Amino acid sequence: MKSVTVHEVPADAQLIDVREHDEYAVDHAAGVVHIPLSEFPARVDEIDPDRDIYVLCKVGGRSFQACQYLEQAHGIEAVNVEGGTDAWRAAGLPMN
Template sequence: MKSVTVQQVPANAQLIDVREADEYAADHAAGAKLLPLSEFVGRVHEIDPDQDIYVICRSGGRSAQACSYLEQSRGFDTINVEGGTDAWRAAGLPMES
């Protein structure tokens, strides 16, 4: 699994947010798609394996778990977003709520 800082996530990236729905509803990185970790295995088909897969959570722990799952069980290359949504917000990057 690769890791990048929030500043290294390209515009229009396939960004998967694995936090729960209430966390996502409060605020999330602009353009992030919600696939909660609690539903992740059943919804993994919603990820486009032909695009880079950036995974984000609150601070980086759950996204690392999701990346590990995708790499070990699906053979996908993944990119964990270090610091997660907290770092995204702190960096002043676009947010939605």
């Protein structure tokens, strides 16, 4: 599985946020699709497998799990965003 820093995520990336609802409600990276890890298996069909997939959470642990799940259970390559939303915010990248 590939991992990248927040600075390596393309501007037009398919970005998936796997944090839970309460975390997401506080703030989130602009343009993300919110699929909480607790709902991930049931909602995986919302992810476009024909586009590069970048996954983030708070700091990188849950997104790593989601990437593993995509690859092992569905054969879909995904990229873990190291540092997650915390790093995204700290880098001054667009937030909602």
